[in-house]
Amino acid sequence: MAFFPRKKKKSSVRLEEFDIPCFPAAVVNLLGKLRNPEVGINELVTELELDPGLHLRVLKMVNSSAFGLARKVSNITHAVNLLGRGRLESLVLSVAVKNNLTVNDDAKWFDMVHFWQMASKQAAVARVLATSLHPNGQDDLFTVGLLQNMAIPVLVNREGSRYRDLYQRWQAEDINLAEMELEQFGIDHPTLGAKMAEHWGFPPSLVTGIGEHHELHNDEIPLSLKISALMRENNDRDTAAYLAQLATELYQQDNSTIFPLIEQALEQSSELSTALS
Numbered sequence: 001m002a003f004f005p006r007k008k009k010k011s012s013v014r015l016e017e018f019d020i021p022c023f024p025a026a027v028v029n030l031l032g033k034l035r036n037p038e039v040g041i042n043e044l045v046t047e048l049e050l051d052p053g054l055h056l057r058v059l060k061m062v063n064s065s066a067f068g069l070a071r072k073v074s075n076i077t078h079a080v081n082l083l084g085r086g087r088l089e090s091l092v093l094s095v096a097v098k099n100n101l102t103v104n105d106d107a108k109w110f111d112m113v114h115f116w117q118m119a120s121k122q123a124a125v126a127r128v129l130a131t132s133l134h135p136n137g138q139d140d141l142f143t144v145g146l147l148q149n150m151a152i153p154v155l156v157n158r159e160g161s162r163y164r165d166l167y168q169r170w171q172a173e174d175i176n177l178a179e180m181e182l183e184q185f186g187i188d189h190p191t192l193g194a195k196m197a198e199h200w201g202f203p204p205s206l207v208t209g210i211g212e213h214h215e216l217h218n219d220e221i222p223l224s225l226k227i228s229a230l231m232r233e234n235n236d237r238d239t240a241a242y243l244a245q246l247a248t249e250l251y252q253q254d255n256s257t258i259f260p261l262i263e264q265a266l267e268q269s270s271e272l273s274t275a276l277s
Contacts, residue, residue, distance in 0.1 A: 013187040015195045018154055021100045023200065026051045027092065031201065034089045044088075045077050057095045058088070060275030066124035066268040068131070068138065086203070090143040093202060098276055101153045109164050110156045113277070114233055119146050120273035121238060121266055122228040128265035129224035129258070137222055144209035145228045151192035159185055171234045178214040190214050216250065223251060227262075240266055 023031070030047045033039040048055050055076055062073050062083065073079045080088060102112055126145030130138045155163050166184060170177040178188035194211030202210075213229045215221050227247050231238050240263035247253040247262075 013185075013192075015192075015199055018158060018192070020154065020196055020199060023096050023100065024051075027054065027096045030054075030092060031089065034085050034092070037085075041077070041080055044080050044085075048076050048080070053099075054092065054095055057275060058091050061091055061094070061272065064268070064272040064275045066120065066127065066265070066272035067142065068127055087139050089203070090139065090206070093200065093206075094143055094146050095276070097147055097150055097200070101150060107153075107156045107160070107164070110153065110167075112153065115149075115153065116276055117269075117273045118231065118233045118238065119149065120276060121269040122146065122148060122231055124265040124269040124272060125231070125243065125262055126222075126224045126228040128261050128268070129227060130222065132257075132261060133224050134222050137224075140205050140209060141222055141225055143206055144213065144225055147197075147206070148193065148210055148213040148225070148229060149189060150210070151189040151196055154192060154196070155181065155185065155187075155189055171232050171237075176214070188214075223247075223253075226251070227258075238266075 022028075026047075030044070030051075033044055033047055048058065059073065059076060059079060061067055062069060062079050069082075073082060083091070098116060102116075123142050123146035127138050127142040130141045134141075152167070156167070162184065166177070166180055169175060170180070178190050181188040182191075190211050190213055194207050197207040197210050209221075209225060212218065212221055213225055216226050216229070227243060230243060230246050230250075236242065240259055243262050244253075244255050244259035247258050248255045
């Protein structure tokens with residue numbers, strides 16, 4: 001299995017060239033209040049309850065085993081008090097991105113359901129590995145794991161069959177998707193994803209994680225994120241055995257330690273995928 005360092009090139013493509021939807025007013029209002037320390041918990045709860053769909057998805061995600069809470073959350077007030085503003089903001093951003101990208105799904109060949117199932121696996125793998133490798137970063141890595149490929153559906157819709165051919169090749173072969181995207185389209189999905197994250201007002205740590213998740217040999221990128229980024233929407237390449245083998249080959253990880261962690265994460269991911277649907 002051959003993986004190569006990504007050659008960094010600057011893209012001249014601007015975000016304005018893509019059809020990037022805006023968040024609904026309810027989401028924008030809620031994010032604004034989450035980022036305002038003078039807004040109290042009760043007002044945040046009221047704002048969340050104004051959008052039943054968002055309210056329900058946030059609760060489901062919080063209670064999914066992949067999110068990693070020690071106990072279930074019974075209501076949104078409990079969730080807001082338990083999570084705090086930063087973690088709640090990340091969940092709201094995740095749900096809003098998922099809704100936005102699904103609405104703009106025009107390509108018939110690209111399976112958005114499967115895409116979010118894979119994103120759920122990546123989020124679960126990133127978080128569970130982080131509990132062992134770098135526990136202080138679990139929350140950010142869960143969100144980055146979930147949204148690291150969020151620019152792919154945008155490229156799918158913009159580039160059509162040209163992107164389909166490249167994407168399907170990536171699923172079957174050991175190629176650097178970001179490098180090939182940059183060569184063919186003038187921008188890659190990590191860079192575009194970071195631009196989207198900035199446009200939507202993501203915290204800087206999430207912008208950086210999304211923009212650099214394909215830097216497989218960058219020591220500054222958390223190992224759990226680099227391992228989750230190795231996954232493919234291919235039944236032979238999204239298994240615990242496959243990922244543990246790659247982690248052993250690329251990063252000298254102990255297979256006997258990392259395999260059960262990845263297996264646990266993949267078992268948990270289906271609950272998260274259901275919460276997002």
